[in-house]
Amino acid sequence: MTTSPRILARSEAILKSWKTLNWASAFSAFIYPALGLALLVTMIVLGLALEGLTLHWWYAPIALAVTAFTIFMCNMGIGPLHRIWQHRAGEIKWPAQVFAMFNCILAMQGSLRDWVNYHSQHHRFADKPGDPHNPFESKRWAWVGWILWRDEKDLERPMPMWLKENKVVLFGDKFHITLSLILHFAVPAVIYAIVALSGGSLILTALLHASVIIGRAIQFHATTLGVNVFGHMKTPLWFDYFLALLTGGEALHDHHHDHPRSALHLPKNGFWNRVVDYNGTFLLVLRRLGLAKNLEIAPQFA
Template sequence: MTTTDTLSDRTGAPVTVSPSVRETVFSWAVVLAGVTIPFLGLVAGVAAAVRYGWFSAVDLVLFLGMYVATMLGLTVGFHRLFTHRSFEAAEPVQFALGVLGSMTFQGPLLEWVGRHRIHHRFSDRYGDPHSPHAPHRSGFWGRVRAFWHAHIGWALPADPPDLDRYAPDLRKSRMLRLVSDLFLVWALLGLALPAAIGYAFGGWPGALTGFLWGGLVRVLAGHHLTWCVNSVCHLWGSRPYRSSDESRNNAVIGVLALGEGWHNNHHAFPTSARHGFEWWQVDISYYLIRGLETLGLAWKVRTPSPETLTKSNVDAADGPCSEGRGAE
């Protein structure tokens, strides 16, 4: 299996780079561990709750609190700020979002941004790293394989060693390079923190259940809801705006993924900090951005103009974003 490099072909088509056998084996081992260990954490958490009654309100709060905090680091930080530059933020805010996003165990900051920018450049076309619309896959099992690839199969091939070169703007920041380089530290901290809080409230049993629910199970939920944006939101839902791909708005993913499921809106206006354009399209990530703007910690918040959104069919290239109220 190959991984795409998109900047070398004069025709604009992506160029493939074949990883070594060692890179491929290591990549498979890391991804399989990342997929199976959180799932085993869920099994262990349920077993401990049923067998010993080891599940408390603290565990529920740790699960929900860690999920919301780390996923906001991913959706607001990794995605809307660092990938699409839909707003600007103070350095302490950037650092906090980078650390929290790293706790989702979805890879170093610069690599995540690079891969996502490749996705937008080739969305649902040859070169998209995780499209469910793979060519030559017809029939029921072909569609199942395409869904599997979009959801998790894309992660199994080894990434090119210079994936972060698709984020040259971020590489200029020493702070963001540090956040990216220390990915494993932040990720493990995201497991240790709920365990420590659990210990403070319930001793060693509390530490174990805090680790399981605030750590592993929370990672499992974050993984699959993020991956659903890649798979589900390119297959099922509404398409109120014309875009060059099959991106769709899915209300369930929109709520659970903190606003990321309004995916057709996003692909039509990729530099918009706001994904939920209607009042009923819950977008918790955007609410945080506006809160940061109110506090003076974020500015130049970009959103589509009201005139643009009133058009029934909008091509992505025809939907410029206006600056937010905090713009200079």
């Protein structure tokens, strides 16, 4: 009698050391958010300490609004990436694809090819050995460990067959590093230059820049924690909805593995359902605009 070889847990099988650390992921997950927080604190301290710099009370609500808007825009990338490109819950036309692709760059999702391949493995081995981010092995690993330490074999996987003809996905995947540098560094540098030359407020500009960085970080960690960890655990309903607001409904994970191809994660009808599951609402809006079609909706959400 032969026995099949034991599949090692990913958190055990992958070598973890400073030499094998994925620095691009470390930058996205921790270093860049820390720089954004440092920029925010520095601007507040300078505004309070230096007479030449003025902090107005109304900077605070603007900064909070920009943070919330950044979270929303990041989810406008991850929603179509997850529900349309990953699970093929429908089709979106090229203008919506370009919009989603740039928001994936804003959200610092890295290679779209790797994103889809990792998520495919997750559904294949969900909560079992072989799952790239199994929270029952290690919650810390499921949160960020699997991002920080990668298996080279995972990164060598080709583009999934169903995306090989998608020119927008191929472009975004091929140039994701270049596009990230442009969007996260070149564009802010141009904005700073325009503000400085026009005599605008550099302190407000820096505060808003910090808000964008922090908003992106909040969405990033809400997704990895909300989906990979808490999405696979029993949590209070209020907490599920809180995470859903930060992830566009992606953290509403109870039925996702039963109906992965659903474009909606909550019932179609109901005002608050459409507010909380706003990634799904965005797809419904795209359908109304003629930019999405053939959306599949799970029976309990129709």
